[in-house]
Amino acid sequence: QVQLQESGPGLVKPSETLSLTCTVSAGSIRSSYWSWIRQPPGKGLEWIGYIHYSGTTNYNPSLRSRVTMSVDTSKKQFSLTLKSGTAADTAVYYCARGPEEYNGDPIAFYFDYWGQGTLVTVSS
Amino acid sequence: QSVLTQPPSVSGAPGQRVTISCTGSSSNIGASYDVHWYQQIPGTAPKFLIYGNNNRRSGVPERFSGSRSATSASLAITGLQAEDEADYYCQSYDSSLSGVVFGGGTKLTVL
Numbered sequence: 001q002v003q004l005q006e007s008g009p010g011l012v013k014p015s016e017t018l019s020l021t022c023t024v025s026a027g028s029i030r031s032s033y034w035s036w037i038r039q040p041p042g043k044g045l046e047w048i049g050y051i052h053y054s055g056t057t058n059y060n061p062s063l064r065s066r067v068t069m070s071v072d073t074s075k076k077q078f079s080l081t082l083k084s085g086t087a088a089d090t091a092v093y094y095c096a097r098g099p100e101e102y103n104g105d106p107i108a109f110y111f112d113y114w115g116q117g118t119l120v121t122v123s124s
Numbered sequence: 125q126s127v128l129t130q131p132p133s134v135s136g137a138p139g140q141r142v143t144i145s146c147t148g149s150s151s152n153i154g155a156s157y158d159v160h161w162y163q164q165i166p167g168t169a170p171k172f173l174i175y176g177n178n179n180r181r182s183g184v185p186e187r188f189s190g191s192r193s194a195t196s197a198s199l200a201i202t203g204l205q206a207e208d209e210a211d212y213y214c215q216s217y218d219s220s221l222s223g224v225v226f227g228g229g230t231k232l233t234v235l
Contacts, residue, residue: 035224044126045162045170045213047224060223094169099224109217109224110160112181114169 002027004095004115012089012122018082022095022115029053029076033099033106036069036080038091039117046091051078054104085122092117127152128214128227135233136204144230146197146214152225154195157217161190161199164211164229173212174199201232209234 008020022034035050049059051069059067063082071078082089098111129147136142146159153159161174172181174190177197187208189200197216201208214227 044229045226047226058223061221110172110175110215112172117169
């Protein structure tokens, strides 16, 4: 079954860029869209955005000005960068598979496989 | 303020039935976008439970069921067990935001 693993720094200084990578194993990165979702401590889930292996992206409007996602199919990885970090960006960041796609279009907006999550703290 | 509204908490005794509501609007659930449900035990990643309003993921017990009508959806859990104690999240797509939206989450306590 599909497995995902997040990696990246656990501590980012305010105003700096948060960068994370998700590695996909036991599955094809060409089979779906891939997403990033975050959860501030003690709070609910927030969708950040998704990317297709072709490079097509869609970002949460509230984060769009600061977010960039990319994909490296040869390494079976996709990545997240979030510029100008603040304390409000402190959260557990999850990568997940979804939405499901058909002919390159997202058709089913659910997330069936998740990474274990990685805590990123924005603090000096 | 989440786009999808869930009660902060629900509770029930072992063996009982509980429901968790998820209220949306005309740009998400009311626009016929499907609702999906996740279970999250504190300290762990969310687990995918229900997709397409009422379809259980393979391996999810039949005790879990989903429904949708108009601008709302519900998750029902029958025969409540101690292991069901967790946070539950609904999720859909919103055409006004052109993106995915989650409910604020509901904490289920098994008394």
